[in-house]
């Protein structure tokens with residue numbers, strides 16, 4: 661059963677409610693157990709259905725009363741083999757999903773009183789790895805909607821090197837453009853248009869191969885795509901898309917008129933990267949793009965995001981701090997990633 665349909669798995673709407681629902685590790689453990697066995701524990705070894713033994717010092721382990729064998733229900737989740745208490749993981753998932761801008765590892769370390777920065781950093785990165793799974797399908801493909809496509813440079817430092825794109829990374833984006841029903845409250849400037857789902861990926865360059873490749877892996881064929889008239893997008897019709905290229909997109913008024921939503925996404929993304937994380941190095945950028953995408957696509961459904969992180973975050977291979985910094989670890993990428 662889809663974890664999002666489970667009304668018995670409550671979601672806290674406030675900090676006091678969080679404290680009431682998840683006061684300690686035992687409460688978190690019970691929540692995960694209920695997520696895994698909605699009808700009560702069934703032993704995977706002997707099939708017995710009965711209240712298992714719980715071991716106070718070993719959260720995440722259940723022992724069958726019939727065959728006495730143990731079952732670990734953290735296996736395959738981001739919490740597996742972690743020395744961090746379950747309650748800290750729950751706080752992390754809650755803070756990451758409920759606070760609009762998310763949080764940096766430093767803020768997180770302070771908020772939870774963690775001794776080591778590496779622990780805070782590791783938890784947040786493992787949760788980010790869990791943000792990759794639910795969104796691998798392509799966006800677009802809905803009648804009456806179109807998809808805006810564009811690319812932008814992010815990150816990097818240019819200090820002392822003059823103006824330009826030194827050390828910056830090219831990011832390609834696609835966003836569904838939806839329209840509010842007539843009669844509902846509308847932002848007149850955007851003519852009732854608002855953003856649906858988004859896809860973001862690092863692009864090697866602005867060539868047709870890179871950009872059209874991004875579109876093919878991110879957007880359903882047949883969708884109407886609106887982009888600027890850069891040559892990198894010229895082949896989209898041949899590749900099975902309905903394509904509308906806007907000339908003079910460098911003019912802010914033209915851009916605002918024809919591609920308002922994607923520019924809003926870029927502006928949010930840059931504010932978030934610079935404001936919360938004070939800039940991000942290129943080798944970690946894809947992880948942050950994943951987090952931004954996850955949060956953006958669930959901005960109206962934070963409780964689903966929380967459940968996703970704890971539930972669907974299972975079976976995600978998580979990096980160690982050493983792997984992250986030795987460069988051995990490859991952040992999981994969206995299907996739209998070009999590397």
Ligand SMILES: [Zn+2]
Pocket residue numbers: 703704705706707708724725726727728729
């Ligand atoms: Zn058993």
